[in-house]
Amino acid sequence: MQSPRLTERERRRNRLFTTSGVVIEWYDFMVYGLLATTLQQVFYPTDNATVGLILTFATFAVGYVARPIGGLVIGRLGDTKGRRFALVLSTTLMLIPLFITTILPTYDQIGILAPILLTLMRLMQGFSVGGEYSGALTALSESAGNAGRGRSVSLGLATAMGGNLLASLVVWATTVIWGQDALVEGTWRIPYAVGFVLAVVAVLMLRKMRETESFESVAQSGDTGTPVRILFRQFPGATFLMLALAAWSGVTVYTLISWMPSYLETVVGISDARADLVSALISVIYIVLIIPVAILGDRRGRRPLMIGAVAAYVILAIPSILLLNAGAVAAVLLAIVILATLQTFVDSTTTTEMTQLVPTRIRYTGIALTYSIGMIIGSFTPAIEEALLGSTGTVLVPAFVLIVISLLLIPVIAIYPRYVQQAQAEDVAATVD
Secondary structure, X not given: OOXXXXXXXXXHHHHHHHHHHHHHHHHHHHHHHHOHHHHHHXXXXXXOHHHHHHHHHHHHHHHHHHHHHHHHHHHHHHHHOOXXXXXXXXXXXXXXXXXXXXXXXXXXXXXXXXXXXXXXHHHHHHHHHHHHHHHHHHHHHHOOHHHOHHHHHHHHHHHHHHHHHHHHHHXXXXXXXXXXXXXXXXXXXXXXXXXXXXXXXXXXXXXXXXXXXXXXXXXXXXXXXXXXXXXXXXXXXXXXXXXXXXXXXXXXXXXXXXXXXXXXXXXXXXXXXXXXXXXXXXXXXXXHHHHHHHHHHHHHOHHHHHHHHHHHHHHHHHHHHHXXXXXXXXXXXXXXXXXXXXXXXXXXXXXXXXXXXXXXXXXXXXXXXXXXXXXXXXXXXXXXXXXXXXXXXXOOHHHHHHHHHHHHOHHHHHHHHHHHHHHHHHXXXXXXX
């Protein structure tokens, strides 16, 4: 028995509602990073600013630990209760850390309880992201319709980067209006208050979302099972491929958005303001290009684009890093354009194919778990690159990292289509039944 088909208008509404939650998740994620220095003074006052900043970023990293847990818990709900149910739940959970952080007393007011509560809020944020983002990608893939799967999934990627950019703008506006010194006095709460209001709007939008046809077909067949057990017992090969694709994306994106701005500021010697502009420029390039690249993948195939991305990293990674080290504005801008453009090819292809490597009945869980682990792997990349830079003395370490991780993906690119075909065959059989 087939579920009623959604109209194209309903699919467009689904895509809009789904991306609203993505914006909030990544807005909150970025706000903490942008306010790290301020939060260190408010929640981790110490005579050693470096120690305080390390503690602040350690609290930030705690959120990553919670992501796979959130992916497993909310992913299971998404595969058994529905995509809509899981997305509403995960975005609603975001309201709690946003609201509590907005009103959270400082260290001077309640002592050690302040950083403890802040850490708990980061855990909850990471738990929520682990389930929300992967669920959004799943729902976008299943709501593609005439838009094309790559184009639909890449809306989630674009809005994630849009959330980062929105956070940058809100923090920048707060600083410009009230001044840098006022942040420590309390205006740091304003970006969190804005995020809370936006999250309420997102929850209201997600409640109007229709369940995807793909999930309803599986739900009607009664074949939901235990997603994690099915994932590892019946689809170990596909699970490994999803993890490999996620790791490729994680390593390349964290080199781009985390290592590069920091390196330009601390080693190349550009100013703080210009480093912030670098981050904003990366976001703009990504948002502008990700959907056109995804459309190209829908029309020409994503596998050729992956092969092209591997070849481009092998050829262009070293020249790009050398351009960064040249320090000239034109050289740095060219390097940013090259690496940001390559990132859109990696993300638009890998993320879309991840949504097709396992069948509908375990898709949410599969993406949630492998994507979270892949991003954890990626999050360690800047630290590893910095350590290797220090021990080897060569500025080309990040280029070698990009080249090696890309070359390691060649076997994955060679064999993954057969797993996509197997997953699609199971979905067709489930629909017929």
